[in-house]
Amino acid sequence: MTFQDIDLSNPLRNAIDDLGFENPTPIQEQAFPIVRSGKDVVGIAQTGTGKTFAYMLPILRDLKFSKQLTPRVLILVPTRELVVQVVEEIEKLAKYITLRVLGVYGGVNLNRHKQAVAEGCDILVATPGRLYDLGVSRVLKLKSIQKLVIDEVDVMLDLGFRFQILNIFDLLPERRQNVMFSATMTEDVAALIDDFFVAPKKIAIAVSGTPLDNIQQTAYNVPNFYTKINLLNELLFDKNDFSKVLVFAENKRTADKIFELTQEEYPGQVCVLHSNKTQNYRLHAIEEFNTGTKRILVATDVIARGLDLVEITHVVNFNTPYFPENYMHRIGRTGRAEHEGKSILFSTEKEQEAKGRIEELMDYEIPLLEIPEHVQISNQLTEDERPREDKDQSKNRTSQEYVPGPAFHEKKEKNKKVNLGGAYRREIAKKYKKPKTRGDKNYNKRNKKKR
Numbered sequence: 001m002t003f004q005d006i007d008l009s010n011p012l013r014n015a016i017d018d019l020g021f022e023n024p025t026p027i028q029e030q031a032f033p034i035v036r037s038g039k040d041v042v043g044i045a046q047t048g049t050g051k052t053f054a055y056m057l058p059i060l061r062d063l064k065f066s067k068q069l070t071p072r073v074l075i076l077v078p079t080r081e082l083v084v085q086v087v088e089e090i091e092k093l094a095k096y097i098t099l100r101v102l103g104v105y106g107g108v109n110l111n112r113h114k115q116a117v118a119e120g121c122d123i124l125v126a127t128p129g130r131l132y133d134l135g136v137s138r139v140l141k142l143k144s145i146q147k148l149v150i151d152e153v154d155v156m157l158d159l160g161f162r163f164q165i166l167n168i169f170d171l172l173p174e175r176r177q178n179v180m181f182s183a184t185m186t187e188d189v190a191a192l193i194d195d196f197f198v199a200p201k202k203i204a205i206a207v208s209g210t211p212l213d214n215i216q217q218t219a220y221n222v223p224n225f226y227t228k229i230n231l232l233n234e235l236l237f238d239k240n241d242f243s244k245v246l247v248f249a250e251n252k253r254t255a256d257k258i259f260e261l262t263q264e265e266y267p268g269q270v271c272v273l274h275s276n277k278t279q280n281y282r283l284h285a286i287e288e289f290n291t292g293t294k295r296i297l298v299a300t301d302v303i304a305r306g307l308d309l310v311e312i313t314h315v316v317n318f319n320t321p322y323f324p325e326n327y328m329h330r331i332g333r334t335g336r337a338e339h340e341g342k343s344i345l346f347s348t349e350k351e352q353e354a355k356g357r358i359e360e361l362m363d364y365e366i367p368l369l370e371i372p373e374h375v376q377i378s379n380q381l382t383e384d385e386r387p388r389e390d391k392d393q394s395k396n397r398t399s400q401e402y403v404p405g406p407a408f409h410e411k412k413e414k415n416k417k418v419n420l421g422g423a424y425r426r427e428i429a430k431k432y433k434k435p436k437t438r439g440d441k442n443y444n445k446r447n448k449k450k451r
Helices: 010-019 026-036 051-062 080-093 110-118 128-136 153-158 162-171 187-196 225-236 252-265 279-291 324-331 349-362 423-432 443-450
Strands: 041-044 073-076 101-104 123-126 147-151 177-182 201-204 215-221 245-248 270-273 296-299 314-317 341-347
Touching: 010 051, 010 080, 026 041, 026 051, 026 201, 041 051, 051 080, 051 147, 051 177, 073 128, 080 101, 080 123, 080 279, 101 110, 101 128, 110 128, 123 128, 128 162, 147 153, 153 162, 153 177, 153 187, 162 187, 177 187, 215 349, 225 252, 225 341, 252 270, 252 296, 270 279, 279 296, 314 324, 324 341, 324 349, 341 349
Parallel strands: 041 177, 041 201, 073 123, 073 147, 101 123, 147 177, 215 341, 245 296, 245 314, 270 296, 314 341
Antiparallel strands: none
């Protein structure tokens, strides 16, 4: 099937022609008639399969021109970068359509977004946190929403956005179309569907453990962190083959350390991206990597999903992900749009169990390569890799393992007495007693005369 076979409007068809697309992906082909029907839709497809166009093409096909200020389509995505990307994709498709698109996300002054919302829009793309802030402030009216799209919903729930999502549902009209796309079906996602979707139509293109055919996977068993650095620097030396490399790190601290050590070897060729970086820095890093100004991007899983990073030749998993689905999302950054890609997995002895889970999910054994002879095997260990020596626990600490012994001496008799409030207070209470009623000033005087 080609895009010519799909019932697109002329403005959409012209925009698709300008983008040079001829054939829809399976998710785009199957989602188009179901989303247009107005029924609730749940789509399960791997990252990199064109999910943004899958829901935007049918929505734009039937979205009529309107001058109303309140949005009619709401799209929720998990990260700021994904908001920017989805807005750009919509603008490409709506090139020949009169349409107002607005993206809102955290990290930007709330008053700026309030002003932008007040000016009006047709499609609003937002992160849950910022959307909830705007909804609570009453600047944003959501009662005119006709279609709700939740993209990468499993990531949102992993990031702790469940509270905001549930509260956003309360602000929306009951009669609306719900469209949800996810790469994995978890228990939390299923519960969300059961609570808020009405007889949804499900589209499943590929299970989360299906390796993409155009990605060549290899693995190395590496003893420690600094040997991984030596191996990575050796691989990156071939600039022709490793022309655009995405290196995934397990956390922000590790990402900064990898960036520092690879920058020494390849100055001016490396950038780093994680959630501690400012919004402008993150967008600038993505732009430099996409344009080829920098050929190596070190990042955490903050960009493992959704973002369209073009023509990546290699994905290097510097650590082996604990959850096998994360491995699938990471390697899905390469081998996109019919391009061939390569993924490389580094695993220490402690990470072999996680590697086994990945291979079990894929039902595929990743080919193992030997470390090149001239790569130095480092004896230097990080703090996490150093063996912990068994030492006597300090008696100044308290824990379940440390049970203190008896005291050195028994308490003296005077220290065993119970504090009754002091002799002075007891004598005063006997002498004057407590008034029976509050404010009875003459009570004590009457009793004094009787005595």
